[in-house]
Amino acid sequence: MIMNKGIKFLTAAVLGLAAVACSSPKKMAEQAENVVVKSDPAVLEVVAGKINADVTVTYPEKYFHPKAILEVTPVIVYEGGEAKMEPYVFQGEKVKDNYEVVSADGATVTKPVSFEYAPGMEKCYLELRGVVKFGDKTTELPTKKVADGANTTYMLVCKNGKVDYKADAYQEIIKQTAEGQVLYTINSSVVRNNQLKGESVKNFLAALDEIQSNERKELVSTDVVAYASPDGGEELNTKLSAKRSETAEKAFNKITKGDELDVPVNVKSIGQDWEGFQELVSESDIEDKDLIIRVLSMYSDPAVREQEIKNMSAVYKELAKEILPELRRARFIANVEYTNYTSEELLQLINDNIDVLDEEALLRAATLVKDLKGKVAVYEKAVEKYSSARAQYNIAAAYLNAGETAKGKAALAKVSEKDADWQNAMGVVALQEGNLADAAKYFASAGNATSKENQAVVDILNGKYADAAAKLADSKGLNKALALILTNDLAGASKAICCDCPKGAYLKAVIAARQGNAEDVKANLEKAGKDSDLAARAAKDIEFVQFQ
Numbered sequence: 001m002i003m004n005k006g007i008k009f010l011t012a013a014v015l016g017l018a019a020v021a022c023s024s025p026k027k028m029a030e031q032a033e034n035v036v037v038k039s040d041p042a043v044l045e046v047v048a049g050k051i052n053a054d055v056t057v058t059y060p061e062k063y064f065h066p067k068a069i070l071e072v073t074p075v076i077v078y079e080g081g082e083a084k085m086e087p088y089v090f091q092g093e094k095v096k097d098n099y100e101v102v103s104a105d106g107a108t109v110t111k112p113v114s115f116e117y118a119p120g121m122e123k124c125y126l127e128l129r130g131v132v133k134f135g136d137k138t139t140e141l142p143t144k145k146v147a148d149g150a151n152t153t154y155m156l157v158c159k160n161g162k163v164d165y166k167a168d169a170y171q172e173i174i175k176q177t178a179e180g181q182v183l184y185t186i187n188s189s190v191v192r193n194n195q196l197k198g199e200s201v202k203n204f205l206a207a208l209d210e211i212q213s214n215e216r217k218e219l220v221s222t223d224v225v226a227y228a229s230p231d232g233g234e235e236l237n238t239k240l241s242a243k244r245s246e247t248a249e250k251a252f253n254k255i256t257k258g259d260e261l262d263v264p265v266n267v268k269s270i271g272q273d274w275e276g277f278q279e280l281v282s283e284s285d286i287e288d289k290d291l292i293i294r295v296l297s298m299y300s301d302p303a304v305r306e307q308e309i310k311n312m313s314a315v316y317k318e319l320a321k322e323i324l325p326e327l328r329r330a331r332f333i334a335n336v337e338y339t340n341y342t343s344e345e346l347l348q349l350i351n352d353n354i355d356v357l358d359e360e361a362l363l364r365a366a367t368l369v370k371d372l373k374g375k376v377a378v379y380e381k382a383v384e385k386y387s388s389a390r391a392q393y394n395i396a397a398a399y400l401n402a403g404e405t406a407k408g409k410a411a412l413a414k415v416s417e418k419d420a421d422w423q424n425a426m427g428v429v430a431l432q433e434g435n436l437a438d439a440a441k442y443f444a445s446a447g448n449a450t451s452k453e454n455q456a457v458v459d460i461l462n463g464k465y466a467d468a469a470a471k472l473a474d475s476k477g478l479n480k481a482l483a484l485i486l487t488n489d490l491a492g493a494s495k496a497i498c499c500d501c502p503k504g505a506y507l508k509a510v511i512a513a514r515q516g517n518a519e520d521v522k523a524n525l526e527k528a529g530k531d532s533d534l535a536a537r538a539a540k541d542i543e544f545v546q547f548q
Helices: 025-030 199-213 234-255 274-283 289-298 302-310 313-322 343-352 359-368 372-386 389-401 405-412 420-432 436-446 449-461 465-471 478-486 490-496 502-515 518-528 532-540 542-547
Strands: 036-040 043-047 050-059 069-078 081-084 088-091 107-116 124-134 137-140 144-151 173-183 217-228 265-272 329-339
Touching (some): 043 124, 050 069, 050 124, 050 144, 144 542, 173 199, 199 329, 217 234, 234 265, 274 289, 289 313, 302 313, 389 405, 389 420, 405 420, 420 436, 420 449, 436 449, 465 478, 490 502, 502 532, 502 542, 518 532
Parallel strands (some): 043 144
Antiparallel strands (some): 043 050, 050 107, 069 081, 069 088, 069 124, 124 137, 217 329
């Protein structure tokens, strides 16, 4: 705990708790000013829900009468009440009892005090109340204040935790293609007229017309790709494929002459089409197709592949009839970019025609909805229509991020995959329920960046400020700023505040107060005061007592 400049704390209090230099309790009360009391820390601080301090009492020589018994009761006095500890009991050297003995020669006694925090204790003080018993006489000693407090800055932690949403795979721009092809006869590079008038080319030209008339589609390039079937030798087929690419380009230019495509035409020669060969064989009903595919996987040399397949004479005849002619070809390919629904359109479709949206569109649309009820409704639609596991998880995430723990927990129970995201979300449930031990276990199991940030919240609540600062080293935000304030890295804390919000202003005011900058304290508390809860807190916060 860092002491604010200008705050005067009672670090040395005079308390007649055992001054029995005389033989009467009344005289002991009169000698009270000779006993010195100190508190460490001098300003009380709440850490992990407790106020802990060490109180040291120094008894001068000849003050503690050998036959006196002293009861000392530490008391926290605060708005709304007081909290008492069980009294410490001390005895003189001649008392025949089992209490701690204080010598008449003088002594210094240090005892811990501990109180559970209760609302209102942010404005409190610690006092000691003493009673001296001497013979049949009992005297109450003057009550003395030991320390002011208590600092509750750590309670500014954003403790709801954070749950990441499962990402959608929605594409703003979708890559599409439209294709047509011409077939060649064996060992020929001549494009026949019947091929240019065939269904494949007709369909390709119709697709080009549709692309040009569709405002969502843009033709970005075209490809002319020529091949040779994998029979007849690699060198021959390489040359043949190259010639086919030339004649195919001319044919492409001829059929598209009136379309004014105005995009690049990329001409390629592939050579032997082993990839197409494997694809067609896989899709065929040829009896020994598995054997053919195994040959392709065993040998990479084209000549060896061809020979091995030719050795299967019956199979090769079927290949020559059904497969190889389809590979003597040139492909015409239109490369298209389709512009998907915009954010505005998605939001409109949610209201007007949600059924046209696929799973990815629904997942994206839900991220655009601001209110919790509407967001959950879109995710529920994705669960209903597509049994979307991501949407079900995101329902839980939406509730938990909004602090609706019970609904988030119920939604999370319906999630089947217990992955890292689920572990983190379960940790957030435990955190919001106040179960820090279970929260820490779940966050450790998750082991991702978000769970690490959430574990830092647990660390702050447990008083492990340095651990929290280390976990938040690679992040920004209010929790990092708070952790750095609590570890006295005020410069780092200032840099970590990245929001122009009341809570950010409040933390800036705390930093300014610890630096003794009255002007910045005032300016930032004015901004923070837009939040009524923060305004009420500031009025009682011991961080600002010297500026009030």
